[in-house]
Amino acid sequence: MxxxxxxxxxxxxxxxxxxxxxxxxxxxxxxxxxxxxxxxxxxxxxxxxxxxxxxxxxxxxxxxxxxxxxxxxxxxxxxxxxxxxxxxxxxxxxxxxxxxxxxxxxxxxxxxxxxxxxxxxxxxxxxxxxxxxxxxxxxxxxxxxxxxxxxxxxxxxxxxxxxxxxxxxxxxxxxxxxxxxxxxxxxxxxxxxHGFFDIEWVNTLTHCPLNSKTVTVFSQSGTFSNFYQLCIPLKTNHFSWEI
Amino acid sequence: MGNIESIRQALCDVRKAHRIIYAYQKRMMDIVRFIGNKLDFPFVEGYKHFSNGAPKKISSGTWAWDYLYTYLYEYYLGTKVNPENNIEYALSIFQFSDTGFFESDKSVRTNLSTFVEEEAAESKFLFFLEIKPKECPWWWKTEVINKKEFATKNHTSTILKEGESIIVLYSVGIEKFIDEKSALEVLNEFCALCSNEGLIELTLH
Structure with a gap:
C-alpha cells in the first residue's frame, strides 16, 4: 500500500x-x-x-x-x-x-x-x-x-x-x-x-450434532401447520401463512 | 406447548445446519480451486445438478432442492491440450454432498424418507475427465454421473470408451481432503490412474 x-x-x-x-x-x-x-x-x-x-x-x-x-x-x-x-x-x-x-x-x-x-x-x-x-x-x-x-x-x-x-x-x-x-x-x-482467502481443509470442519428428529418435525405435514394456518387467499396469486 | 418446543429446537437445528453448510461449502470451493491450480486447469465454472436452480418466480413446480446448490454441484475446470497438441481433455469435478438419494433404487427426490440413512451414504467428489483426439467432437454427456453405478459410495473408478473419447470417472470421499498432504496423494493417485491406463500424462503443478 x-x-x-x-x-x-x-x-x-x-x-x-x-x-x-x-x-x-x-x-x-x-x-x-x-x-x-x-x-x-x-x-x-x-x-x-x-x-x-x-x-x-x-x-x-x-x-x-x-x-x-x-x-x-x-x-x-x-x-x-x-x-x-x-x-x-x-x-x-x-x-x-x-x-x-x-x-x-x-x-x-x-x-x-x-x-x-x-x-x-x-x-x-x-x-x-x-x-x-x-x-x-x-x-x-x-x-x-x-x-x-x-x-x-x-x-x-x-x-x-x-x-x-x-x-x-x-x-x-x-x-x-x-x-x-x-x-x-x-x-x-x-x-x-483484496478478496483472496487461503484454503481451509476438511480437517477444520467441526462436528456439530443435530437432532435426528429435526427432519421429521418438518416433514410431517400435521406438525408445522398446527401453528401456521393458511389464511383466506388475498386477491392475488399468492398464498400467505398467517401467524 | 411440547410441539412449540420441538419446532423451536428444529429451527435451532436449521440455523446450525446453515452455518455448517457455509463452513463446508467454503472448504469445497477451496479444495476445487486447489485441484484446478494443481492440475493447471484454466478456470472454474459451476453448474447445479439434482434439480433446477432457484427460479425468480416460485411455482408449483419449484422444489426446495432448487434452493440447495450444494447437494450435487459440478465444477467445470475447462479444457487443455497435451504438449504434442494432438489430444484435448476436459475435467469436471462433481460434488456429491450426499449420495443418499442415489444409494436406493426407490428414491424419490421430493421424499426424504426414501433416501438411505445419512450414516449409510457418503459425501464424495467424482472426477469426470474426457480425453479425445483434437479433431474429434466432445462426447461430454455428464448426465451419466446420475447412474447408480457411478453415483453411489461404492464407486471407485471407471473408464468408458465412447466413440473416439475416453471418459475417466474417479470417485473419492471428501474426507480424503483432510489436509494438503492427503489432497496431493489423491491427485497423485488420479494422475497415476490416467497414466497407468495409457490415457494421458497429467502432472501436478
Whole structure:
C-alpha cells in the first residue's frame, strides 16, 4: 500500500471515500510487504508459489532492491512511449521482473513479457545477473514458459495469487521469530482486503450434532401447520401463512 | 406447548445446519480451486445438478432442492491440450454432498424418507475427465454421473470408451481432503490412474 501511495497509484482506489482494491493496491500491499522478509524466506515463498516441479531458483541470493512501476525505454517494443513493469526485484544473482494482474482469471500475455524484457535491456546495462520474469496472477496456464528474444532465452515463471497466498500461509508452519510472523500475518490480511482467502481443509470442519428428529418435525405435514394456518387467499396469486 | 418446543429446537437445528453448510461449502470451493491450480486447469465454472436452480418466480413446480446448490454441484475446470497438441481433455469435478438419494433404487427426490440413512451414504467428489483426439467432437454427456453405478459410495473408478473419447470417472470421499498432504496423494493417485491406463500424462503443478 505504501508503495502505491508513494507512486501515486491510489487515485482510483479512494472513491467517495470508499477504498476500492485494485491491481496496484494488491501488488503494492503484497509485494510491498514481502520485500521486508529475509531473502531466503522470500525466495522459498516465490518458488513454492510457482508450483511443484518448477525451475525457479532455490537460491536467488540476498535481495538488494525492489523497485515499483519504473519507466523503461520502449525502443524496439510495441509500446510507443514507455514500458512500465509492476516490480523489479534485484537480488545478488537474479533480476526478476514481476508482471502482476488483478485476479487469477486472465490477462497475462507473451507480448507484454517480451516488451518488458526488451525495455529492461534498453534501460539497464548487463550486470551479469540472470533475468527472469514472474507472471503473477492472470495466467491461463501455470506452466513455466520460455521466451526467445534474438539469440537469448528467458524463463517466464507463472504463479497465481491463490498459490502465492497459500505459499505464504504455509510459512507459519516454520518456527520463525515473532516479527516475521507479524509480517506474514499482515501480508495475509492484505490478501483478504483484496478478496483472496487461503484454503481451509476438511480437517477444520467441526462436528456439530443435530437432532435426528429435526427432519421429521418438518416433514410431517400435521406438525408445522398446527401453528401456521393458511389464511383466506388475498386477491392475488399468492398464498400467505398467517401467524 | 411440547410441539412449540420441538419446532423451536428444529429451527435451532436449521440455523446450525446453515452455518455448517457455509463452513463446508467454503472448504469445497477451496479444495476445487486447489485441484484446478494443481492440475493447471484454466478456470472454474459451476453448474447445479439434482434439480433446477432457484427460479425468480416460485411455482408449483419449484422444489426446495432448487434452493440447495450444494447437494450435487459440478465444477467445470475447462479444457487443455497435451504438449504434442494432438489430444484435448476436459475435467469436471462433481460434488456429491450426499449420495443418499442415489444409494436406493426407490428414491424419490421430493421424499426424504426414501433416501438411505445419512450414516449409510457418503459425501464424495467424482472426477469426470474426457480425453479425445483434437479433431474429434466432445462426447461430454455428464448426465451419466446420475447412474447408480457411478453415483453411489461404492464407486471407485471407471473408464468408458465412447466413440473416439475416453471418459475417466474417479470417485473419492471428501474426507480424503483432510489436509494438503492427503489432497496431493489423491491427485497423485488420479494422475497415476490416467497414466497407468495409457490415457494421458497429467502432472501436478
Amino acid at each position: 505504501l508503495q502505491a501511495l508513494l507512486h501515486k497509484k491510489l487515485k482510483a482506489s479512494f472513491v467517495d471515500p470508499t477504498f476500492k482494491p485494485s491491481e496496484d493496491t494488491l501488488t503494492s500491499s503484497v509485494i510491498g510487504l514481502l520485500q521486508y522478509l529475509p531473502s531466503d524466506i522470500l525466495s522459498s515463498i516465490l518458488k513454492d508459489a510457482c508450483g511443484i516441479c518448477n525451475s525457479f531458483p532455490i537460491e536467488i541470493g540476498d535481495v538488494l532492491d525492489i523497485r515499483f512501476w519504473e519507466h523503461w525505454d520502449s525502443n524496439n517494443t510495441t509500446n510507443s512511449k514507455l514500458v512500465e513493469p509492476d516490480v523489479l526485484i534485484v537480488t545478488e544473482y537474479y533480476n526478476i521482473i514481476v508482471e502482476a494482474k488483478r485476479s487469477d482469471d486472465g490477462g497475462q500475455y507473451r507480448e507484454q513479457w517480451q516488451n518488458e524484457i526488451i525495455a529492461y535491456r534498453n534501460s539497464y546495462s548487463d550486470d551479469g545477473h540472470k533475468l527472469v520474469v514472474l507472471a503473477l496472477g492472470g495466467n491461463i496456464s501455470l506452466a513455466e514458459q520460455v521466451l526467445k528474444i534474438g539469440n537469448d532465452s528467458f524463463t517466464v515463471f507463472c504463479a497465481s495469487w491463490f498459490n502465492l497466498l497459500h505459499a505464504i500461509s504455509k510459512q507459519f508452519e516454520n518456527d520463525y521469530p515473532a516479527h516475521i510472523k507479524r509480517l506474514l500475518s499482515d501480508i495475509i490480511n492484505a490478501f483478504e482486503i
